[in-house]
Amino acid sequence: MASVPIVASALKTRLLVAAIDFGTTFSGYAYSFLSDFKTDPLKIHTQNWTTGSHSAHGMSLKTSTCVLFNEKREFHSFGFEAEDVYTALAVEDQHHEWYYFKQFKMYLYQNKDLRRETVLYDDKGNTMPAIEVFAAGIGYLKDKVIESISKRQTEITPNDIHWVLTVPAIWDDSAKQFMREAAVYAGIDTNHLSLALEPEAASLFCKYLPVEKIIGVDGAPKIASFAPGKKYLVLDAGGGTVDITVHETQEDGTVREIYKANGGPWGGVTIDEAFLKLLDDIAGRDTMEVFMNEYKEDHLSLVRDFELKKKTFGPELGDSKIQFRMPINIHVAYSVVNGQDFRQSFMMNQDLKGDVTFTGDKLRVKPKQVLDLFQTTCVEIINHLKDILSKPEVAGVEAILMVGGFSESNMLQHYVKSSFPNLFVIIPEEAGLAVLKGAVIFGHNPNAIISRRCKLTYGVKMYRTFEPGVHPPSKKVMRGGEAKCQGCFDVHVTTNEEVVLGQIFETHSYCPIVASAKAVGVKIYTSTKAKPLYVDEPECTFLGEIDVDLSHIRDNFKDKKILVHMKYGGTELGVEAKVVKTGEILKTTLNCLG
Template identity: 55%
Template structure:
């Protein structure tokens, strides 16, 4: 079939070619919705002891408590002039001080902004982020500043330690959720390049894959299951297991099978949804609004930012330890800042502790002793219920799939996986499944990304999440095509909007695999560039690009040879699947000359 395409002169950045030399040093950046961090290791150490991975310990001295953690909050502060100021705990604490002096109104403060890349299905290079006050800044600038900070912090922290980190010998790995689309992945790659990481020395690692890789390297005594210690058979050849990466923003799920040579293949396409730990945080804030009223909480959040930060930090710690309690009188205690009491009295003219007696729906579950709010188990359970229901229902559907049969282990990783509420809910809902989690569940993705950087071929096959195809205008055939698609081009009858399938959804694809090559002609002889639009569909055999479910993913831009005839511009284009990012290759049919071809998923 001859495939004719319209000209499109839009520019795009090239997709990088994977560096092929040995990675003497590998550094990973896990840029999460709620927390971020970095880790690194040396090639010679990896060969002797793969788990000798260095991480950083982050300190907080703000609020009412000092904190030490292996990750830092994913929040960033920019000056009123739009210049980067600080990241993580430093950004939180500086912004808190500015707010106390009412000097924060012109500063840009962003938190939990990674979810934009999942939620925005029309992501472009000009997409903007909105901060907590409504101020806007280009998302690309915010993301690249955060990545640059983490990169520079790693290099600066170890510049004088004798560890010999060298930027020129470093291969970088950036973690991304497996359920992200290709435009979000390209956005992160371009942000990393802007942050000073050369594209040829950068890989993207899918978060649940990285976590699973880390767990496979762990001694079994470091991997604890619901039945005690996990056995080595859990990852034996032929065994299937589901990876549940429960992060702050998303739940990222994939199903793996171990192959005889110890490598891994994906047997069910990556999936999940926006049901991470931050949804429980939002439920907690909504509950406080019920207790105090929306107006009081709005004033509290905007005027007393330091107190609000302390309250949410306390909830973050307790969120992991809260569990279903059979004793209906057992209570979880929260210290309620005096600012809430004062704000309530200012707004309503009374003590909100007394007003609880009038709220029939919550008065039985909430009591007060001094500045302590005591909450009964039924109300605590309600904070988690909606989120847990989403996860359980989704897993129930997955375990019904024929390709998932035999997957009897759920490998739980990510910060939210440490929640007792989530763990207990999954044990009750899936009693026949073995629940397994590493001791450092929140670091599994980060450390696994380092291992992936040293061994990028550990995942040998993945499942295509969609049917991929291109938009072509073939000769119109009245026995096949809808009459509404008939168009006249240069005197010829053509079918507009035809979906030319490259690969079908749910197809197992080996890493670097290509399928049938597709040949394209430009519509006009004078074209110097040819734009091949890439579409996706959840259906196996879509006929047109505007069918329900079809989406424009982006385009491949091909630089055409400077020749006089359309025939001499006949080009073979093939997509390269099975890696963490799509690849593309184009060449002239007549001469075999390889052409410059690049993806543009961002417009």
């Protein structure tokens, strides 16, 4: 799918911008009216969510990313409601024919062969098309926005709304296209939709915050970090991924990216996984499997409790053991699996004796074991930050801006501050909402990010005239009576190259191989190398194909020469082709999903 260019002038006529942050662990929405944005860009409406009937913790700024479908695969509920309904069904042993999906966004990052037909597996191994699951969640949040707007008795119509969907900056083009198509499947007009890169959105939000809302870890205001000419690194630590970009503020208040977006799968869920691994070590994997499957209500409560508690853990845990609630049904599950009492058996475990104890229904562990839950993930993040900050392109960076839900973790904040004592470490008051609110600001002002860095090299597969001694003999083929080298990588844009918003790269020309061709398929490849020679090199990946219709051009094949240029600088790749002889702009579709 070719990207749809959205320009600021078109947005001026839209009366409202609504953003959907579809996260790995939590999701939410926000919106603002154009009239409010002009007077106060931070007047953004968000939703407070009730955490569910099985939790006593009240309200949350986002809801859980869970989707529930009934036995007929019809959408039933989303978020905390889906968790509670499914748990209630499980208590009555009526959940087996239902479809329950949770924390599935990471699949788009991990799957390097994404297709429209890709399926997701629920907690019982049942499958549904991934695009239907994503679309159900997006559609639910879209409907909640419209419902919220209607309660304000405004006269806003769907055509007045511009939608913004957040995506990690480290995602590839196929994942971005998948999310756009899922949003369209959910009923959002593609012409009224933009994708916002998550760390960019957070950066825009923080630029608007007053001094008292931008506080360094040492307690001192750091608003000067966003003054013109300042360079700062954005660390967007979410549930699934950590997204990192480096920005420089310009004199006119716009932002340019000075180092390509990067990151990895080091989000907050890795801490949850480490905690569950600790419980596996204590009770046994088989016991925890029974507990999770047979006592879903207790398991949900356990996970929710830890989600809240993990943000409070810091480096100074003292000498006293840390306490967690241990549902009694873990003991029951242990007895079912092992045929003996859990507490007595545990007391005989020499590997854990002294490190882990029980008091009533409370599990108590030594502080070191809590620190160990965070160590692997935090060290990965710090090592990656050190690598980036060693690059000559980012010399002069003065601050690290921490946003995203995982950035609210005291432990992660400690690791970052202690590892970079010479940099300001900034955590906005609403770190978990920075991306969501920033996406609304981006929707009103998409030209605020004036340049970006290409993550990859982009090019086209083509034939070149075969040159003995230059091209490998294995790639020599005869086409039209001429010796050609097949599979050459024709570079259009190079990795880490700075691209100004809307910039059109040098146009490249291509001809069909045969005179009778009624169409030409331009195959686009990416590479992590700056100057790949052939598309079959290990660093190269097929991205997608542009199908150009030439059936209405009846001249010889040389008159069917086409010009192809790429437009990169927005959040999505744009491609355009035209016929050289006529100057006609041809309909093109870049399909990254097979």
